[in-house]
Amino acid sequence: MKLAKTSQIVSGFLFATLSLSISTPAQETQNHAPVVAKVEPPNWWINLTPDVMLLLSGHDLQATQLTCNLPEVIVSRTQASHGGDYLFVWLKFSSNARTGTLVCRMITPTGNTSFELPLAAREPTAQRFHGLAQDDVIYLIMPDRFANGDPTNDAPAEFPNSHDRAKPRAWHGGDLRGIRDHLPYLQDLGVNTLWLTPIVKNGATEDYHGYGAADLYSVDPHFGSLDDYKELVTAAHKRQMKILFDSVPNHVGPHHPWVIKPPLRDWFHGTSQRHLDSYSPLKKSFYGQPEKSSVANDPFEALVDPHAAEDIRRNLTDGWFFGVLPDLNTENPIVAQYLLQNAIWWIESSGLDGLREDTFPYIPRKFWSDWHASLHRVYPQLSFIGEVFHPDPGVTSFFVGGRRGWDGLDTGLTTVFDFPLQFAIRDVLLNNAPAGRIANILRQDSLYPHPEFLVSFFANHDIPRFASAEGSSPEKLKLAFGLILTLRGIPELYYGDELGMTGGADPENRHDFPGGWIEDQKNAFTEEGRSSKQQEIFSTVQNLLRLRREHPALTTGRLWHLFSDDSSYVFLRQTQDERILVVFNNSKDARSLAVPVLDTPAAGISNLSPLYGRANAQLSTAGVSINTPPQSLSIFLLE
Numbered sequence: 001m002k003l004a005k006t007s008q009i010v011s012g013f014l015f016a017t018l019s020l021s022i023s024t025p026a027q028e029t030q031n032h033a034p035v036v037a038k039v040e041p042p043n044w045w046i047n048l049t050p051d052v053m054l055l056l057s058g059h060d061l062q063a064t065q066l067t068c069n070l071p072e073v074i075v076s077r078t079q080a081s082h083g084g085d086y087l088f089v090w091l092k093f094s095s096n097a098r099t100g101t102l103v104c105r106m107i108t109p110t111g112n113t114s115f116e117l118p119l120a121a122r123e124p125t126a127q128r129f130h131g132l133a134q135d136d137v138i139y140l141i142m143p144d145r146f147a148n149g150d151p152t153n154d155a156p157a158e159f160p161n162s163h164d165r166a167k168p169r170a171w172h173g174g175d176l177r178g179i180r181d182h183l184p185y186l187q188d189l190g191v192n193t194l195w196l197t198p199i200v201k202n203g204a205t206e207d208y209h210g211y212g213a214a215d216l217y218s219v220d221p222h223f224g225s226l227d228d229y230k231e232l233v234t235a236a237h238k239r240q241m242k243i244l245f246d247s248v249p250n251h252v253g254p255h256h257p258w259v260i261k262p263p264l265r266d267w268f269h270g271t272s273q274r275h276l277d278s279y280s281p282l283k284k285s286f287y288g289q290p291e292k293s294s295v296a297n298d299p300f301e302a303l304v305d306p307h308a309a310e311d312i313r314r315n316l317t318d319g320w321f322f323g324v325l326p327d328l329n330t331e332n333p334i335v336a337q338y339l340l341q342n343a344i345w346w347i348e349s350s351g352l353d354g355l356r357e358d359t360f361p362y363i364p365r366k367f368w369s370d371w372h373a374s375l376h377r378v379y380p381q382l383s384f385i386g387e388v389f390h391p392d393p394g395v396t397s398f399f400v401g402g403r404r405g406w407d408g409l410d411t412g413l414t415t416v417f418d419f420p421l422q423f424a425i426r427d428v429l430l431n432n433a434p435a436g437r438i439a440n441i442l443r444q445d446s447l448y449p450h451p452e453f454l455v456s457f458f459a460n461h462d463i464p465r466f467a468s469a470e471g472s473s474p475e476k477l478k479l480a481f482g483l484i485l486t487l488r489g490i491p492e493l494y495y496g497d498e499l500g501m502t503g504g505a506d507p508e509n510r511h512d513f514p515g516g517w518i519e520d521q522k523n524a525f526t527e528e529g530r531s532s533k534q535q536e537i538f539s540t541v542q543n544l545l546r547l548r549r550e551h552p553a554l555t556t557g558r559l560w561h562l563f564s565d566d567s568s569y570v571f572l573r574q575t576q577d578e579r580i581l582v583v584f585n586n587s588k589d590a591r592s593l594a595v596p597v598l599d600t601p602a603a604g605i606s607n608l609s610p611l612y613g614r615a616n617a618q619l620s621t622a623g624v625s626i627n628t629p630p631q632s633l634s635i636f637l638l639e
Contacts, residue, residue, distance in 0.1 A: 033111030034060040034084070040217050040338075041345045043118040046097045048348060048378065051076070053337050054089040054117065055263060060110050061087035068104040070119075072097040075104070084108070086263040088334065091117075127237050128351030132193070132383035132414065134452055135555040136242065137485075137545060138492040139191040142461055143199060143223050144171055144208040146495055147178030147516030147525075150228075156221035162205035163222075165517070168507040169206045176219070176228040178516060180235050185525045187239055189498060189538070190545025194236060195244040195356050197461060199223050203255025209461070209510075210246065211358070212253025212325065216342050226349065233350045242353035244385070245346055249339045249371070250359040251325040259326050267335060269318040269327040277323030278362060280315045295423060297390045300361045304398040306406035317364050330367040340374055347379060360386035360399055360416070365409045372401065372412025383414040385455055389462070391423040393444040402449030415453040417460075418489055420444075425458050425483055428586055430471035435586050438483070439564040439571075445488070452556070456489035461510060465494075465503040474500060474533065475631045478540045479586065482633035485544040486573070486582045488559045498541040499524050499534040547611060547635065553578040562602060563595045568628070572638075574601045579638040581608065583615050585628040596623040607639040 037058040044052050062084040066075050072094040079088040089104070102117040148154070154173040155163040164170040176199070186194070201221065203214030210220070219226050233243045252258065259272050270276060282299045284291050298316060302308045320327045329335050346352065360368070372384060388396045396419060398405055401412040424441045427433040445451035458480040459466050467477055477500055484491045495501075496513050503509040515523030523529035530538060548554045557573035557580065564570070567587035573580045579602065585591050597603050608617045608624065613634025617626045628634060 032060065034058065034062075034106065034108045034113045036061065036113055036115040039115050039117060041341055042217060043120065044345075045120050045122050045348055046093060046099060048122060049093075049341075049344065051090065051092045052341060053334070054091065055338060056087040056089060056115060057085065057257075058087075060084045060108055061106070062108050063087055063106040064109065065107040066104060068102055070098070070100060070102050073102055073119075081264055082261055085261060088263075122348070123351070128353075129347065129379045129382055130242055130353040131381040132242075132354055132385075132453065132490060134490060135548070135552075136193045136490050137191045137548070138193045138195050138244070138455065138490065139186055139189075139495065140195045140197075140460055140492055141179060141495045142174070142197045142209065142510055143176060143179060144174040144210075145510050145516075146174045146513050147182050148173040148175060148518075149177030149179070149181045150175050150224060151518075153222060153224055158221065159205055165512065168510075169208070171205070171208045171222050172512055172517075173222075174512070174516060175222065176224040176232050180228075180232045182516075182525055183235055183239055183241065187241065188542075190542055190549065191493060192240065193242040193244060193353070195492070196246060198246045198248055198358075199229060203253045207253060211248060212255065213248065214253050214256045216252070217345065230350050233352065237351065243350070244354045244356050245343075245350075245352045246358060247343055247346075247355045248358040249328065249330060249343075249367070250362045251321050251327050254324055254326060256326065264332065264334060266329050266332055269329050270320065272326070275323075275327070276315050276319040278315060278319035278321045278327075279323070280312070282312055295391050298361075300388065300390050300395050300398075301392075303361055304395050304405075316362055319362075321359060321362065327362075330363055336367055336370065340371055343371075343375065344378060347375075347382070352382075354383035354385065354414075357384055357386045357413070360388050360413070361390075365399075365405065365407060365411050368399075368411040368413060369409045376412065383453075384412075386411075386413045386416045388416050389419055391420050393420045393441060393447050396420060397444075397447035400448055400450075415448075415450065415455060415490075417492070418454040418456045421454070421456050421484075421487070421489075422458055425480060426466070426469070429476045429480055430466075430469050432471075432586070434566045435569045435584065436564045436566065438487075438569050438584075439561050442488070442559065442561070452488055454489040455492050456484045456487055457492040457494070458484055459494040459497055460492070461494065462506065463509065464505050465501055465509045466497065467500045468502040468504055468508075473631075474537065477537060479584070479631060479633055481537075481541050481544060482582075483584060485541075485548055486554055486580075486633070486635065487571075488573075493541070498538050499530065500537045543612065551578060551580055551611070551637070553580040558601075560601050562597070562600060563593060567591070568593060570595050570626070572600070572602050579605070580611075581617075581624075581636040581638055583613070583617075583626055583628050583632075583634045583636070585615075585630065585632050588630050590630050591628050593626040593628065594620070594622055594624075595626060598623065602638060605638045609637040609639060611635040611637055 035058040040055045062080040074092045076090045099121050105114040162171045165172045198210030200213045201215040201218040202212045280299050287301045302312050404410050420441050424437045515525045553573040553575045557575045560572040562570045569584045615628040615634035
C-alpha cells in the first residue's frame with residue numbers, strides 16, 4: 001500500500017486530497033459495478049474528533065483508489081472485507097475543516113461509485129451534555145409501555161403483525177412522542193432525569209425492550225424518528241430535565257445483518273453456529289456461597305478475583321448473552337472504534353446528558369477504560385452509570401472508576417446502580433431480614449471513590465414489581481420509596497411504581513402505563529384518573545421528592561448511622577447548614593426508640609420539627625426518644 005497525492009475533477013467537484021493506491025491480486029472482472037448501500041456513521045461534525053472511521057456496506061467495494069472533494073479531509077487508509085461487501089475508510093480532518101458535504105469517489109476492479117458524508121458544525125454545548133448531579137432523580141421508562149403519542153407508527157411496514165397490546169411480548173405502541181407529551185406529569189411528580197431503555201432499531205417482532213439491536217444508527221420505527229428523539233431531548237432540557245441513553249456495546253440482536261455477514265472475521269466472539277454463552281461454568285460453591293440462593297446473578301467474583309484463571313472468566317466476557325445475543329469482540333480495535341463513534345454520534349446528535357451502560361461486567365475492562373477516557377475528552381461533564389447485577393459491594397465497587405483494580409486499569413465509570421442496596425431493601429421489607437442489613441451495605445461505602453453518586457433503587461425492568469412480590473403491601477411500597485429517597489445516592493424510580501403498578505417476572509413487570517393510550521378507560525396521568533390507592537402512593541412519592549428538593553441535606557448531606565437493630569434503622573443526613581433525622585421502622589408493632597446523640601453530629605439539638613410521617617420525638621437527657629408507628633418512615637428537621 002502506498003500513498004499518492006492526486007488531483008482530478010469529477011462531476012464538477014475538485015478532488016484534491018490523499019488517495020490510496022492499493023496493490024491487490026489480479027481479480028476477475030465482475031458483471032456489476034460497486035454499490036454503497038449504507039454509510040456508518042451517516043454524518044459527522046467538524047471540530048469534534050480529529051478523525052473518523054467509516055463503515056461502508058454494499059458489494060464489490062474493494063477500492064483501489066478513493067478520493068474526496070474537500071481538501072481538509074484526508075483519506076488515511078481503507079480496508080475491504082467479506083469479499084468487498086464492506087469497506088472501512090479512515091478519514092482525518094485538518095484543523096481548518098469546514099462544514100459541507102464530503103463526496104468521495106472510489107475506483108474498484110469492477111467499476112467506480114461514490115458516497116457522501118455530511119459534515120456539520122456543532123451546536124452550542126451550554127444546554128447539553130450536563131452529566132449527573134446529586135440532586136437528580138432518575139425515572140426509568142420502557143418507551144413501548146409508557147404512552148402512545150403517535151398511533152401511525154404502531155405497525156411499521158417492515159414489522160407486520162408486531163403490534164398487539166393483548167400479547168405481553170408484542171409491541172404495544174408506546175413511543176417517543178408519548179414520552180414528550182407527558183413531561184409535565186413527570187415534572188409534577190418531581191423527577192428530573194429520564195432513562196429510556198434502548199431506542200435503536202431492533203430486529204424481531206418481540207424486541208419491544210430494545211436490547212436486540214439490528215441497526216445501531218437508527219431509531220426503531222415503532223418509536224418514531226431521530227427527529228422525534230431530538231425533540232424529546234430538547235423539550236426535556238427546556239424543563240431543566242436530563243436524558244440518559246441506554247448504551248449496549250456488549251452485544252447486538254440475533255437479527256442484525258452482521259450475524260450472517262460480519263464486517264470482519266473476528267467482529268464477534270464466535271459465530272451463530274459456534275460460540276460460548278454468558279453463563280459461567282462456576283458453581284456458587286466455588287466462592288463458598290449456597291447453591292440455592294434467592295439472588296440470581298452471574299459470578300462476577302471471577303472477574304474481581306486476581307487469582308482466577310482466564311478460562312473461568314471467558315464465558316462472562318466472551319459468551320453470547322443468554323446464549324442468544326451475539327457478543328461483540330471489543331478487544332478488536334476496529335470494533336471498539338465503531339462502538340465509540342456510535343456513542344459519540346448519539347450524544348452529539350441529541351445533546352444527551354449521560355449513558356446507562358448495559359451488562360457492564362460482560363465487557364473487558366480495557367475496553368471500558370479506553371471508552372470512557374475517549375468520551376470524556378469530547379464530553380468532560382458526561383456521566384456513565386454501569387449495570388452490575390450483583391448483591392456484594394465488594395464486587396460492584398470493582399467496576400467503578402476513580403481507582404485502579406488488580407489489573408492496573410481504571411474503568412473511568414462514574415458510578416453503578418446500587419444493586420447491593422436494592423437486594424438489602426427488598427430482603428428487609430419483603431422477607432423481614434434485619435433492618436441492620438441496610439446499615440451493613442452502607443458500611444461498605446468506603447469501597448467506592450464516590451458513594452454519593454451510587455444510583456439507589458428498589459425496582460427496575462428486570463425484576464418483578466415490588467407491589468406484586470410476596471410479602472409486599474402498600475405500606476411496604478411506601479417504605480421502599482422512603483428509603484431510597486432519603487438515603488445517600490441518586491435515586492431511580494421505575495415507571496408506574498408511583499401508582500403501585502403490579503406484575504411478576506418479565507414480561508409481567510412491563511405492563512402499559514394506564515392512560516397512555518386513548519382507548520384506556522382510566523388515565524393515571526391525571527389525579528382524576530387515579531384510584532384512591534394509586535393517588536395515595538403517588539402523593540407519598542411526590543411529597544418525598546418535594547422534601548428532597550427543599551432540604552439539601554437529603555441530597556448532598558453526609559449520612560451518619562445513629563441506631564440500627566432487627567427492625568429499625570435511624571440515620572442522620574447533615575450539611576453545614578442543616579441536619580435531617582430519618583426514622584425507619586419495619587416492625588408490625590409500634591416501637592419506642594431511645595437514640596443516643598452524645599458525641600454524634602446530632603448532639604446539641606434543641607428542637608425536632610416533624611417534616612414527614614407520624615412518629616413523635618422528644619429530647620431527653622440520654623438523647624432522643626422516638627415513638628414510631630408500625631411499618632413507617634418519619635423525617636425530622638433538627639434545630
